[in-house]
Amino acid sequence: MAKLGNAAAAVKATGGGGVKAKVIGGIVLAVIALIVLFNIFNFADTDANKIGLHYGGGVVEDKKFKSIIPPGSTNKLIGPGDTVYAYPTDQRSYIIGGAGADTDGGDEVTVVSKDNVRLGVRVQVYFTLNRTEETLKSFHERIGLKTDAYEERGWNDMLQSYFRPQIDRALAAVATNYTWAELYNNEAKKSAFQTAASAEFTRLLPAAVGGDYFCGPSYTGNNACGELSFTIQKPTPLDKGIIDGLEAKQRAELAKATQEQKNQQVNVELQSVKQQVAMLGAQGYLLKTAIESGKIQFMVIPQNGNVSIPVPTTAQTTQPNQQAQPTR
DSSP, X not given: OHHHHHHHHHHHHHHHHHHHHHHHHHHHHHHHHHHHHXXXXXXXXXXXXXXXXXXXXXXXXOSOEEEEEOTTOOSEEEOTTOEEEEEEOSOEEEEESXXXXXXXXXXXXXXEOTTSOXXXXXXXXXXXXXOOHHHHHHHIIIIXXXXXXXXXXXXXXXXXXXXXXXXXXXXXXXXXTSXXXXXXXXXXXXHHHHHHHHHHHHHHHHHHHTSOOEEOTTOOSSSOOOOOEEEEOOOEESSHHHHHHHHHHHHHHHHHHHHHHHHHHHHHHHHHHHHHHHHHHHHHHHHHHHHHXXXXXXXXXOTTOOOOOOOOOOOOOOOTTOOOOOOO
16 A cells, blocks of 8 residues: 555656746747747837838848838837838938048048149038939948948938038139139129039039938938039138238238228318318418317407407405515
């Protein structure tokens, strides 16, 4: 009997261990199932200012373009292993020589003027990314993948690699048509320089990147692409002594103009004096001048009128019965 009892206890214990093993096995299977489901049902999101390019990346399919994921999408179902590359849809900038995002620090573009003066130029370019499906897809495959432009750091590297050389070339090409003083001190010439440089940059950029990947700042995705906004600040000679010389010259010219104006005024007054002398005679002119200056006072006496004119007198008063004392 003792042996039978021990055998029953052993069987009971074995049965309890099997239940625990089944529970653990069920948990493992559930975890595996969840992992499989998460790989089968892959989801993607895009920010409100980002557009996504959906590319396949599964085991049984090629890594090729699948679809556009609009800005602001949430829990967009994509395939297992697929990838979404997000690019900006809002206005962007590339600034040389200023503070802010997408900036080339405090750098300046150096150009040489018509009269061989080296000038520093600060530039601002404002634009948006062309979001036409085929154009955006081409940009990603030709430029984006190579520079990681779908990431912030890669985007800035892309601008530095493709924008900066074309800006340098555009400014250098047109700066030789103007003297340094025209670019520094003549608004009409500076405006013409900016227009010419913008046109040259607009021509060079698509050829460098391989397509019309960039539009103007007013582009929304549903209107015409438009031209990039290209502005420059006042070109400034790198040699500050040139500016000091120009300012000294301007001060001298201003002083000369002021003196010439004074001389002209004196000549006008002299001509007036000559005319009055001719009319009044020398004595008459002197009398007129004395009267006008207040040195001679006169009164108009009405005819047959009684006029009392006070005559100043000098009175000396002495005390009665007082004699002057002799001086010793």
